[in-house]
Amino acid sequence: MKPKKAFPAAITIFGARGDLTRRKLIPALYNLFIENHLPALFEIFCVDFQTVDEAAFKNDLLTGVNDFSRSGKAEPAKWADFSAHISYLQGDFTKKETYLELKAKIEDFEKDGKQRGNRMFYFAVAPRFIEVIAEALYTRKLCVNKTHDRLVVEKPFGTDLDTARKLNRFLAKRFSEKQIYRIDHYLGKETVQNIMAFRFANYVFEPLWNKSYIDHIQISVAEEVSVGKRGGYYETSGALRDMIQNHLLQLLCIVAMDCPGEYKAEAIRDAKTKVLKSIQPFTTPQVFKNVVRAQYTAGEVGDEARVAYRQEAQVSPESNTETFVALRMAIDTPRWDGVPFFLRTGKSMTRQSSVIVVQFKESPHKIFKDDIVPNRLIISIQPELEISLLFESKVPGLQMKLVPVEMDFTYQEAYTESLPEAYEALLLDVLQGDATLFMRADQVEAAWKVVMPILDAWKKYPAKQLQFYESGSWGPAAASNLLKPYAKEWFRLPSKETIKKLAVSK
The missing domain is CATH 3.40.50.720 (NAD(P)-binding Rossmann-like Domain)
Structure with missing residues (x-):
């Protein structure tokens, strides 16, 4: 620290x-x-x-x-x-x-x-x-x-673009921008902070971080928890406002940004804002083609029975509020032209998981018949806190047979000290006047501009294409269909049961 x-x-x-x-x-x-x-x-x-x-x-x-x-x-x-x-x-x-x-x-x-x-x-x-x-x-x-x-x-900093602008202007009349720290605790997580170091301090990766080598990128934040007692708030928010507009778009910025000229707050925030302003805006027809919204029904998460969202306290029995969103985005920059970004978040899902998957293109040298798994970089933000690289390797033996293997970096194995919580890093930054991990006014408004066409389309057609998924699942099938032809399904970390079995076998 x-x-x-x-x-x-x-x-x-x-x-x-x-x-x-x-x-x-x-x-x-x-x-x-x-x-x-x-x-x-x-x-x-x-x-x-x-x-x-x-x-x-x-x-x-x-x-x-x-x-x-x-x-x-x-x-x-x-x-x-x-x-x-x-x-x-x-x-x-x-x-x-x-x-x-x-x-x-x-x-x-x-x-x-x-x-x-x-x-x-x-x-x-x-x-x-x-x-x-x-x-x-x-x-x-x-x-x-x-x-x-x-x-x-x-957060929430506003409920839409107009309210965010109003609040920004209200604060700007009374305080200078450098006095205002709009906090997003996701940006204080150790693994999130490490993405910049990973990208810009290791030249082995940065030359590959573009459309020439990357096929697509998935950013997924799955939550085990249901809405629970927050039904009153969630009815006015939904997953798009609650998670996509801030947490996931901030992760997108860190993954997609160009290298800033220096490691200083304003240079980094400029680079992030540039990403948000470069996201292709949705038309209403594109919203219903590229965005999946869904709501959880009754089911089980682990051994816990869950009621449907519409049966939660302070939730309308006819609610169309989404508890799950998956979307496909495009970024209009020379680095990312033609590379789709897939974002997904949902409540009452199989397990807690925040993960970024960088899927590389297939090798152009197909001299091995079993070279069928492209390289994949997996950044697990929680709960595992690790970075792993999937690559092909020869199986020991007399024949040339390939299997995908993983090269892992885990915080637990690499460091003995306890990792600071996100709020520790962010509170210390505020005390020291370091705004690097906090959102600037124009960055907040740019994020709202990204999601406003989606909110407007849903407002115009309240129930159109609303999907449902069982509590304890990974979401609706439509979310996996969104990935095609780039992938068959969203990347999933192993289930808790699988992890337990692996631990016992060791």
């Missing part, structure tokens, strides 16, 4: 009683603390409207660390040191008194440290509060230093 900053840090979390704070933010900050990545002087101000005893609040945060931190249960002495830096502030986000009290607390902290340090304001709140809180921070002059004061805004 990067060396810690000397500046004191005043960290404010709005929505401190929420699940994100308990499961992700506090465990991430605790791990940064015990590994000496936070500055010596820091304070975490937790703001929420609920009245709660501060000791009980901290005890709940400790339970979150014990349950969800990669470092395991907190050591009592270290937790005592860390939690001494946490204070709870009960306040209504819509009342000026909340911000006056917060400002007084931050200023007292900075006076004690005799230094004006960095201020981070994390919006772990529902989207409807973003403008409310931002306006108050601006009006009460809590976030005025363009060098040291930063806002962190969670």
Whole structure:
């Protein structure tokens, strides 16, 4: 990780009683603390409207660390040191008194440290509060230093292009772009960050990373979890907004971008935005030819019975909201002309899996009759965290017989240290003012422009070509048909049962 900053840090979390704070933010900050990545002087101000005893609040945060931190249960002495830096502030986000009290607390902290340090304001709140809180921070002059004061805004950033533009303009009138950190936790994952190093630091791959050698690319994020209690939110979102518009398009950018001129935030964000602006826009007929939407029905995931999406809480029994999307995209650049990109995501599927597959073209030298499997590069983001290359090899023996084999790089085998969680990397970047892994305003809007023709087509024809797939499956057959003639089916990581069998056989 990067060396810690000397500046004191005043960290404010709005929505401190929420699940994100308990499961992700506090465990991430605790791990940064015990590994000496936070500055010596820091304070975490937790703001929420609920009245709660501060000791009980901290005890709940400790339970979150014990349950969800990669470092395991907190050591009592270290937790005592860390939690001494946490204070709870009960306040209504819509009342000026909340911000006056917060400002007084931050200023007292900075006076004690005799230094004006960095201020981070994390919006772990529902989207409807973003403008409310931002306006108050601006009006009460809590976030005025363009060098040291930063806002962190969670997705969804808008619900369509118009709302994203409106929110960007609202924030731009009050803060500079370099103060705004639009967070996508996928970009903080270690394997995702490693894709750039893999591509641009290893010359053996970059010359092949183009239309001359690559047949097609698959980017797939499958989720075991169902919508569950999030039905109310999901009915207004769906898989396209929830996953494709941000997570998968960001992965696409990293895979498809040209090498930036330097490893600096703006150069990298320029390269990513260029990719988004180069994606061929869909017409309405093309949407129904190149995009598959589907919804899960009742079934089993593992040994757990699942109800259909339409039977989930707060979901309409006639809902057409998609829980699965697969699509084929084209990028109009010299590097990728003619190379299809296939993106897929879905809920209540067979297993958790985030994987990028780069399928190379077949060898032009077909001198071996059993040379039938093209080279394939597999980047597994989760849960395996590995990169493997599939290539042909001769079977030992007196005859020339080929079989495909894999050359693997796995994090577990290559490194002994524990890998930081995505939020650890991203929070540290915010404190250090590094915006490399965060989305810029024009990048967010370019991503919305990609998906708007799809949303508009679905709005015009609400039920047209809506597919269904059984919970515990890999999605509808139409998604595999989308791949033809490039592949028969989507690449799948081995099932949990297969992995267990392999482990036993070893």
